[in-house]
Amino acid sequence: MHEIARTSSTNKPASDSQAPSAPGTKRRLSKTHLDYWRARIKRPFYTRAGVRYEAPNFSVELQHQGKRRNWSLGTPNRDAAAGRSKEIYLHLVTNGWEATIGKFRPRTVPERKIHLTVGEFIAEVKHVASGRERTIESYAKALRKIVSDVFPVSTKGSKLDRRGGGHARWLEAIHSRRLAELTPQKIQEWKRTFIARAGTDPIAIRSARTSANTFLGCAKSLFSRGIIRQLTHIELPSPLPFEGVEFEPRQSKKYYSRIQVPELIAQARTDLAQEHPEVFKIFLLALFTGLRRSEIDLLEWPAFRWDESALGIEPTKFFHPKSEDSIGVIPIEAELLEVFRGYRARASGPFVIESDQPPRLGATFTYYRCDEHFRFLIQWLRKHGIDNAKPLHTLRKEFGSQLCAAHGIYAASRGLRHADIAITSSYYTDSKARAVVGLGHLLAEQKIVPLPVPEKKVRKQPNRSRSPN
Numbered sequence: 001m002h003e004i005a006r007t008s009s010t011n012k013p014a015s016d017s018q019a020p021s022a023p024g025t026k027r028r029l030s031k032t033h034l035d036y037w038r039a040r041i042k043r044p045f046y047t048r049a050g051v052r053y054e055a056p057n058f059s060v061e062l063q064h065q066g067k068r069r070n071w072s073l074g075t076p077n078r079d080a081a082a083g084r085s086k087e088i089y090l091h092l093v094t095n096g097w098e099a100t101i102g103k104f105r106p107r108t109v110p111e112r113k114i115h116l117t118v119g120e121f122i123a124e125v126k127h128v129a130s131g132r133e134r135t136i137e138s139y140a141k142a143l144r145k146i147v148s149d150v151f152p153v154s155t156k157g158s159k160l161d162r163r164g165g166g167h168a169r170w171l172e173a174i175h176s177r178r179l180a181e182l183t184p185q186k187i188q189e190w191k192r193t194f195i196a197r198a199g200t201d202p203i204a205i206r207s208a209r210t211s212a213n214t215f216l217g218c219a220k221s222l223f224s225r226g227i228i229r230q231l232t233h234i235e236l237p238s239p240l241p242f243e244g245v246e247f248e249p250r251q252s253k254k255y256y257s258r259i260q261v262p263e264l265i266a267q268a269r270t271d272l273a274q275e276h277p278e279v280f281k282i283f284l285l286a287l288f289t290g291l292r293r294s295e296i297d298l299l300e301w302p303a304f305r306w307d308e309s310a311l312g313i314e315p316t317k318f319f320h321p322k323s324e325d326s327i328g329v330i331p332i333e334a335e336l337l338e339v340f341r342g343y344r345a346r347a348s349g350p351f352v353i354e355s356d357q358p359p360r361l362g363a364t365f366t367y368y369r370c371d372e373h374f375r376f377l378i379q380w381l382r383k384h385g386i387d388n389a390k391p392l393h394t395l396r397k398e399f400g401s402q403l404c405a406a407h408g409i410y411a412a413s414r415g416l417r418h419a420d421i422a423i424t425s426s427y428y429t430d431s432k433a434r435a436v437v438g439l440g441h442l443l444a445e446q447k448i449v450p451l452p453v454p455e456k457k458v459r460k461q462p463n464r465s466r467s468p469n
Contacts, residue, residue, distance in 0.1 A: 144171075
């Protein structure tokens with residue numbers, strides 16, 4: 001069958017020969033001529049959501065031995081695409097479809113990797129995981145923590161020494177461990193040892209159990225079914241490291257308010273409002289709107305919906321919410337709105353909290369542009385009675401507690417923007433106010449006299465006593 005190259009169904013077959021053309025007619029080019037292919041390559045288009053897009057690279061339609069294929073040429077340069085079309089076509093005519101596909105479209109089957117190290121496994125997971133890079137890195141940190149406890153390493157310098165290379169050496173030692181060495185038995189033993197370090201203090205033991213569960217949960221997420229299903233080119237150990245490892249009993253996370261809120265607000269107005277306005281703004285946003293630290297750090301002025309008396313939390317160029325459920329609108333009291341109107345009039349930049357530090361896009365580590373302000377507020381809160389591990393986050397919990405007490409747990413869940421009401425109920429006790437339907441007044445309009453209770457007829461019991469002998 002005659003071989004042809006086509007760009008569309010309207011193209012006519014071209015002759016392989018360069019027969020003399022009649023005077024006044026256009027000369028037909030040979031398929032060995034680049035101009036022949038320049039005229040036949042094209043950029044294909046596709047439509048998505050009703051919008052037409054053009055592909056960046058050229059392609060050509062080839063036909064041979066009754067088969068036709070659209071062939072991507074992998075280049076946006078017309079001359080290079082024409083040359084590649086010619087090369088593929090000539091190889092196709094000489095060697096056939098199978099050999100041509102094998103040469104110009106080889107199927108690369110990745111080599112199956114065995115005996116993976118911890119570092120190689122983390123790299124593979126980051127390559128296939130669909131979650132946020134920062135989230136995956138937090139899971140990796142939890143795995144490294146467990147590995148470093150199970151297999152203690154001694155390196156020159158501290159693992160926190162990033163400038164002096166201590167951290168890099170520690171990381172290399174952890175990543176070089178074989179994944180197969182991290183067995184479920186060793187992880188189970190790690191958990192017992194981790195909790196035992198808390199000693200006999202009941203509060204410390206509860207905290208250790210919670211921390212152990214957090215490390216286990218994060219590290220185990222790297223071995224989720226969705227991720228493992230994509231690692232088909234990797235030979236994983238059997239059993240997997242966290243297979244069969246049980247979590248500690250869940251510790252109660254109920255928040256019980258011990259804050260005298262009016263006194264705390266009055267003290268903040270005295271100490272912070274004038275001398276430390278940025279710190280005061282953080283205090284107000286945490287206590288009055290329940291924003292998280294990252295939300296406060298990157299909050300921009302357009303988030304304030306002045307006409308609606310609300311604050312909108314949504315993705316921006318610099319901020320990505322913790323989850324889709326974290327996106328929402330928070331009602332704001334009129335008095336708080338007026339305070340921030342005043343701050344807005346004096347603002348010198350797009351961010352609500354002003355700082356000399358710029359935001360960092362794509363940071364895989366914990367970074368806050370307002371870290372200096374956060375540290376100052378944390379010290380201030382501890383000085384005024386909020387002396388726990390996370391004083392700033394305690395203000396968010398107090399916000400949820402106040403909402404829950406005043407309006408119930410469903411209102412608190414919406415205000416805190418939790419993914420599920422079960423999360424809210426695990427932290428907050430529902431309002432103890434006794435709710436009634438409010439229909440009692442309908443009974444008060446007319447006095448209802450209860451019907452008299454009918455007298456019960458007493459049935460005489462027969463005398464069953466025996467006669468004396």
